[in-house]
Amino acid sequence: MDERALKEIVREIIGTGQTLDDCAVFPFGSMVLVATTDMLHETTDFPCGMTDWQIGWMSVAVTLSDIAAMGAQPAIILLAIGLDRGERLREILCGAKACCDSCGAELSGGDLDAHRELTIVSSGIGVAEEGNVIRRRGAVPGDLICITGPLGRAQAALEGYTRYERNLLEPVPRMTEGKRLASAGVSSMMDISDGLVLSLYDLLDANPCGYSIDSALLPLIEGVPPEKGREYALFGGGDFELLFTCSPEHFPIPALDSYIVGRVIRDHVVMVDEKMAPCRGYLHRW
Amino acid sequence: MDERALKEIVREIIGTGQTLDDCAVFPFGSMVLVATTDMLHETTDFPCGMTDWQIGWMSVAVTLSDIAAMGAQPAIILLAIGLDRGERLREILCGAKACCDSCGAELSGGDLDAHRELTIVSSGIGVAEEGNVIRRRGAVPGDLICITGPLGRAQAALEGYTRYERNLLEPVPRMTEGKRLASAGVSSMMDISDGLVLSLYDLLDANPCGYSIDSALLPLIEGVPPEKGREYALFGGGDFELLFTCSPEHFPIPALDSYIVGRVIRDHVVMVDEKMAPCRGYLHRW
Numbered sequence: 001m002d003e004r005a006l007k008e009i010v011r012e013i014i015g016t017g018q019t020l021d022d023c024a025v026f027p028f029g030s031m032v033l034v035a036t037t038d039m040l041h042e043t044t045d046f047p048c049g050m051t052d053w054q055i056g057w058m059s060v061a062v063t064l065s066d067i068a069a070m071g072a073q074p075a076i077i078l079l080a081i082g083l084d085r086g087e088r089l090r091e092i093l094c095g096a097k098a099c100c101d102s103c104g105a106e107l108s109g110g111d112l113d114a115h116r117e118l119t120i121v122s123s124g125i126g127v128a129e130e131g132n133v134i135r136r137r138g139a140v141p142g143d144l145i146c147i148t149g150p151l152g153r154a155q156a157a158l159e160g161y162t163r164y165e166r167n168l169l170e171p172v173p174r175m176t177e178g179k180r181l182a183s184a185g186v187s188s189m190m191d192i193s194d195g196l197v198l199s200l201y202d203l204l205d206a207n208p209c210g211y212s213i214d215s216a217l218l219p220l221i222e223g224v225p226p227e228k229g230r231e232y233a234l235f236g237g238g239d240f241e242l243l244f245t246c247s248p249e250h251f252p253i254p255a256l257d258s259y260i261v262g263r264v265i266r267d268h269v270v271m272v273d274e275k276m277a278p279c280r281g282y283l284h285r286w
Numbered sequence: 287m288d289e290r291a292l293k294e295i296v297r298e299i300i301g302t303g304q305t306l307d308d309c310a311v312f313p314f315g316s317m318v319l320v321a322t323t324d325m326l327h328e329t330t331d332f333p334c335g336m337t338d339w340q341i342g343w344m345s346v347a348v349t350l351s352d353i354a355a356m357g358a359q360p361a362i363i364l365l366a367i368g369l370d371r372g373e374r375l376r377e378i379l380c381g382a383k384a385c386c387d388s389c390g391a392e393l394s395g396g397d398l399d400a401h402r403e404l405t406i407v408s409s410g411i412g413v414a415e416e417g418n419v420i421r422r423r424g425a426v427p428g429d430l431i432c433i434t435g436p437l438g439r440a441q442a443a444l445e446g447y448t449r450y451e452r453n454l455l456e457p458v459p460r461m462t463e464g465k466r467l468a469s470a471g472v473s474s475m476m477d478i479s480d481g482l483v484l485s486l487y488d489l490l491d492a493n494p495c496g497y498s499i500d501s502a503l504l505p506l507i508e509g510v511p512p513e514k515g516r517e518y519a520l521f522g523g524g525d526f527e528l529l530f531t532c533s534p535e536h537f538p539i540p541a542l543d544s545y546i547v548g549r550v551i552r553d554h555v556v557m558v559d560e561k562m563a564p565c566r567g568y569l570h571r572w
Contacts, residue, residue, distance in 0.1 A: 001372030006398055013379045014393050024394035026362050028413070029315060037323075037409050039366035039399045076312050080325040080366075080407045086287030093299045107300050108310035112292055113325045116403065121366045123323050123409035127314070 020206045021135050022066040022190055023126065032133050034126045036066040042084075042118040047158065047168060052088045054169045055120070056095025062193065063124040064103045064173035065240045069191040071134045071182025072126030074105035074175070079122050082115025092120070103175045134181065136206040138188040139245040145211055145262035146186075146251070148177045148242045150219040151196055152229055155236020161224060171240040177256060178242060184253045186246040194237040195281035196261075200270045203243070212271040213262035234272060237281045306492045307421050308352040308476055309412065318419050320412045322352040328370070328404040333444065333454060338374045340455045341406070342381025348479065349410040350389045350459035351526045355477040357420045357468025358412030360391035360461070365408050368401025378406070389461045420467065422492040424474040425531040431497055431548040432537070434463045434528045436505040437482055438515055441522020447510060457526040463542055464528060470539045472532040480523040481567035482547075486556045489529070498557040499548035520558060523567045 010019055018024040023034035040046065040062070046055050060077050067074045077100050083089060089112070100107040105124070157168035174191070181189060188207070192199045200211045213234070220229040245264055252258065270277045296305055304310040309320035326332065326348070332341050346363050353360045363386050369375060375398070386393040391410070443454035460477070467475060474493070478485045486497045499520070506515040531550050538544065556563045 001375075003398070006369075006372055006375055009376050010379065010395075010398070013376070013383055014395065018392075018394040024362055024364065026392070026394070026411075028361075029317070031315070033319075033362070033411065035362045035364055035394065035409075035411055037364040037366045037396050037407065039368055039397045039405075039407065041368070041399065041401065044400075075314075076310055076319070076321045078310065078321055078323040078409060080323045080409075082325055082327070082405065083292075086292055089287075089292055090295050090299065093296065097299055106304075106312075108304040108312070108321065109296075109300065110323050111325045111407075112289070112296070113327065113330075115327065115405070117401075119325075119368065119401070119405055121323065121325065121397075121407035121409075123321075123364060123366075123407075125312075125319065125321055125411055 020137065022069040025133060027130065030130055032128050032130050034067060034070045034072045034128065034133065036063055037121060037123040038062045039121045050169055052091035053095035056092035057099040057170050059120040060096045060099045060122045061171050061173050061240065063122040064099065064105060064175065065191045067124050067126035068173045068175045068178030069189055069242055070126065070128065071132055071178050071189065072128035073179065074103055074124055074126045076108045076125045077105050077122060078108060079110035079120060081110065082113045082119035084115060084118045103173055128182065132182050134186055134189040136188055136190050136203055139207050139209055139264045140187065141209050141264050141266045143187050143245040143247055143264040144251055144260050145213065145264060146244050146246065146258045146260050148174055148258050150221050151192065151239045151241055152221050152232030152236045154238025155232040156221060156224050163223060168238050173240055174242050180256045181242065181244055181253060184250055186244045186250065189242055189244040192239050192241050192243050195235045196243065197234050197270060197277045198279065198281040199243050201279050204268065204270055208268060210265045210267045210269045211262060212265045215273050217261045219259050235281055306423065308355040311419060316416055318414050318416055320353060320356045320358045320414065320419065322349055323407060323409040324348045325407045336455055338377035339381035342378035343385040343456050345406040346382045346385045346408045347457050347459050347526065349408040350385065350391060350461065351477045353410050353412035354459045354461045354464030355475055355528060356412065356414065357418055357464050357475065358414040359465065360389055360410055360412045362394045362411045363391050363408060364394060365396035365406060367396065368399045368405035370401060370404045389459055414468065418468050420472055420475040422474055422476050422489055425493050425495055425550045426473065427495050427550050427552045429473050429531040429533055429550040430537055430546050431499065431550060432530050432532065432544045432546050434460055434544050436507050437478065437525045437527055438507050438518030438522045440524025441518040442507060442510050449509060454524050459526055460528050466542045467528065467530055467539060470536055472530045472536065475528055475530040478525050478527050478529050481521045482529065483520050483556060483563045484565065484567040485529050487565050490554065490556055494554060496551045496553045496555045497548060498551045501559050503547045505545050521567055
């Protein structure tokens, strides 16, 4: 059974209202709670050579990045850890706590268990003011497609460019950026975990419009040949930048570096340089 | 490394404030959010012969029971599922949704992954009014020790008493009971997942007082010889009843069946029939 078939089952049983976004959303008085959970395993999610501290950091970073992508402030983070060896716990928790601290979140507890393969599930709750939560749905044709920073560093590290190792192993959730973008009134947002093109296909799933990227607009990373850099930026995963759309009059976003990389279009397709983009990323090959 | 050593590491790094209770607690305006996460694996947590629907039910029931034990109303439930076979997803989700629906909680999404051993992590968020959250800490000597129903049914099912199979496989979180007990102002509370005696040791961990049980007061389950019934009630796991303490003038609790089984004492020990109780449960032998 492929991922798409599994997703269909999820939508059939629990509906699409809460499953299209990076977080589930729950109105709470004049505020909104957002909540998300992510399961990571040693063999598929933690690149070889990663320290336990980095594994802890990464485990909560993915969750904090989902909260950032909604424009919310993270509050509580919980970790459920299935440990293969008890000796690993201290460093994993220290890394997780450091990442929480850096984002103003509280590592509030969780659950411990024994498991043959190290398995970590981080769950997070964030808060935002009503009307200040940004979803994947909301783009309209003519909106700009933007990113918060150059893409492809994590993929470059995987391909041997060691200068980008920290981008791969200690990704920084774009907390401040997410909140600024929400205040600025962008029309839709998500985080880029599996590559720009795959993320655009996720947006496509939530919107009636389409997305057209001009690869010449992509900010390139240093020290990598431009052609490879563009390939990594389009299809490489592991970056934690935010992808958002906004109407042209909202750009540039106050007090935030961001890059226009394309336009929202009427046709329900993802285009790169006016050709249909293949729906693929790289990172799953780890 | 044993469980106690692991717990010490957790407390050293993230503190004891949030790790003593069934849920982490987070003040939120005039309300309080509670949050909890539980990891379950096929081989250790799901008794042989359990259906996938029951596995889904059980996975969220443990989390909802933790929320009930704080006296809160569950709001959001998230599931992270590491599937060994995609075909299992539908029934697992249907069971999980049925349990959420029965408790007024919303199954709001989660994460899917492939795993060699079926692994499910449910995370839940509940809400309560400020001052209406009950913790494990709070009992004072002279308080009554009470339970919300007869104990030992799940253990009896494990020992072959098939009439109690549904108690083991489809445990019902004591949602209404938890909220009534919170409104009634009980002094401390938790759910009994690993047996009465082990739960009393958990309370001991959070309080300067001690606990003395009179086994003759334990309500016995039907169809099991009294001696076995008492043994199952004291040391058997898998029941989802609530354990609470309250001052004698608060008993009986309005509109709630509950049973006095002992007294809170000054000495920091757990006694059964005036003898020190062994710190053990049964359920881990599954």
